[in-house]
Amino acid sequence: MCGIVGLFLKDKKLEPQLGAMLSTMLGTMCERGPDSAGFAIYGDAHKGKTKITVQSATPSADFANLTSLIKSETGAAAEIAVKSTHAVLTVPSDKADAVCEAIRAKHPSIRIMGVGENIEIYKEVGYPTDVAKQFDLVHMTGSHAIGHTRMATESAVTTLGAHPFSTGPDQCLVHNGSLSNHNSVRRLLKRDGMTFETENDTEVAAAYLTWRMKQGLNLGDALNKSLDDLDGFFNFVVGTKNGFGVIRDPIACKPAVMAETDEYVAFGSEYRALVNLPGIDKARVWEPEPATVYFWER
Template structure:
């Protein structure tokens, strides 16, 4: 089943409240996805260099040793902080160089996200538990997308939970199922796209990354996705500058959008939006089938 939610702030004055506004939205989707939960938050921008969200199975992993090694081998300034099971590294070098270092020198470390502003945090468990573990309520930022998972065709694992990121500052959450993901995965691997899981949602994220690498705008990449990704889906996509929502041509998976002068919000069910300020005066509508909705700061 699964539930997806997203919140894009148009009013900068609300950025200090992003996590507090979003937490009840995520928890409201518990009945749709009690197995695992996660979110991608955009903020705390690194203008010169990159930011990596890293995870290791060992809760006592020596992140400072990895940071010191990165300082020496990348000849770059490195700062980091730990948030429960993940560590967020800020490195004064390009993201491709930083990710290559981690993949070579710390192959047992999982890179959840890379970019300038994105942080992905996800784990197995109830959405409320995950929100508390990562202190979602206290987080600041410009926009955020999240997912609660009910695994029906695969094991309940952290790696299989959403969001999925396959490129800098790009991530995706998905409600639905793709029928041609195995063939598409093989084609994308031949194009150099790397996958960590067998989840069909990661294929969708990889497809979008490939199209962006080919020069597509986000809107054009989604138009191509509507033609080439077969199945039923609602996607919410996060980027450095904003987010997008699209449903398949049949639109059998639920979705609702709400917009005010202060924000744009998306959820699988309206009940997840009821805690937002001014929702009673918001423009509320069901996104049309195969129509692409994009909000970007640029």
């Protein structure tokens, strides 16, 4: 099953409430995905800085001296903000690749969830409202956010198997459905230098879009290409640094509802996810068409 919620703000005045709004939306989709939950939130960028969201099963041991270890391993001055099992490292952008390499090489118990100027990613096994509380989603702010509640079908219930998946800077993807050709697409992408952390089908979809965007396509064109190359059932909701995209496969049996006002664009697996949004009674509410790309940029 799985539940998806997404919110892309057009009106900056709502930005302080982004986390609270997404948290309420996520809470309505618990029944669709009680296994695990996650969300990506696009906050403020700081010039010349990159955020690396990391996760550990033993956060107090792993995060305690992480900044000084990074300093000695890479020379980068990092700041750390710990949130439960996750931490956001803020590092100079020109050192971000070196820091990621050092974490992968020297800190095997720390996993990188996402990297970018704006994106932060939090995901864990657990009931969605508990996961949202664990990371204090309600107090987060930003321009757009995507959340997911997972009922696992294609791979194990683990932190890394939860959504969103991030395979490129400031990119993330959540998925409702299952892909049938993910193994062959994964092999193709691996040959082209993409790396994978899991056996999960959704990670392949995320990496596929990253790969297409590396070829110079914008999000909309990359999503259009996915209709030719990915086989299976899917509703994808995708975030980039300044964009928000939605696509459904041509069969479109996974549910989707969207709403748009002058203040926001919102996505929900069901209308229940949208009912608490401000002005929903006056919003344009519609079911996205199959095999049709929807995307917004700011």
